[in-house]
Amino acid sequence: MKAFSPAEILKIREDFPILQRKVHGDRDLVYLDNAATSQKPLCVIEALNHYYRHSNANVHRGMHALAEEATADYEAARAKVAGFLGAPDPKGVVFTRGTTEAINLVAQSWGQKLQSGDEILISVMEHHSNIVPWQLLAQRTGAVVKAIPLTPTGELDLEAFDTLLGPKTRILALTQISNALGTVNPVKDLISKAKAHGTTVLIDGAQSAPHLPINISELGCDFFACSAHKMCGPTGIGALIASPELLESMPPWQGGGEMIDQVTLESSTWADLPYKFEAGTPNIGDAIGWASAIDYMQELGMERIEATLQALVNDAADRLDQEPGVTLTARPTERGGAVSFWLDGIHPHDVAQLVDQSGVAIRAGHVCCQPLMKHLGHPAINRASYHFYNTPEETGRLLEAIRIARKIFGIS
């Protein structure tokens, strides 16, 4: 599939008001922190504006025009998410605050069936959101968390995976794309191996849903978690996606309004799916904003978004690799939106602050992957992360900013 042409990208950039702004006086903003959160197109900003100006009401319980409109739009957003990600059924789309909450839901609800000695398999490249909920579950149940090691190129060690996947592995919880290294993991193969073992699989799609065409039914995982704010949508909304049968077999994880059928002072029964897992007033406005982001990305075409990002990020990795003083943290065969690196002789935090002075926003730190930092033998990295609205010229601005930083530090 063809990447967007430079003229198409310029046109796309007009949809993102924030990309027109300047920082530190007169510097054109170069936003390369998309793995943390993406920017939002006008249609999303307007969908939020329209909802609060026009239809704001609580959902599901009202018997008036606004409540009916808000409910219809909220449920249409659920159906949109299901369609976009190839979910088996909209009833299997549970709105959450994001990926983190979706994984916690699985660990706290599905996880109740684990027993002492059961194994939870993750990997060394996981985000803290796909580590800590499993550690908490292990503490509660006596289960053990094991991690797939990495190869020197920053990919999963597939031989080690085959050894670690054993009869006690109850769940495999893996990221599809590493937020820190940019590695795209071969999740389809790993899911089918795990399923052949009878292991439940959760895919952390925080970085993949924004970048690749996803079809959860084809992937064959049991749970898929993602966040709207990394895919041009608002913060505070995301989803856990699973089959209704699986969700039906799980107990609720939070109690309150919306998730009940009948309540007496002695006991309660639960609402149908997906409401059983959506206690309290949901995030209606942001679900509607997310639906607008999905419309926007679908109109651009996920195949073209993927092709554009691949070209951008491979070009960025090649040029950073040739830049004096730069060392890439990983050299995966397939890259998602991120390239991370170290600059010889300058701490990553100083690098990020210095390039920011040139208007270039990148990230520095452990990027929520402290076990990965331990594996890399460095406490921090720098990360440039791209979305389809970035350009190769912006990589040029990053390289210029790196040269200035090296000069300031007296390194030539």
Ligand code: PLP
């Ligand atoms: N997993 C990965 C791979 C991520 O990159 C992130 C966020 O950066 C998360 C999980 C957590 O997402 P959220 O903070 O939206 O819940």
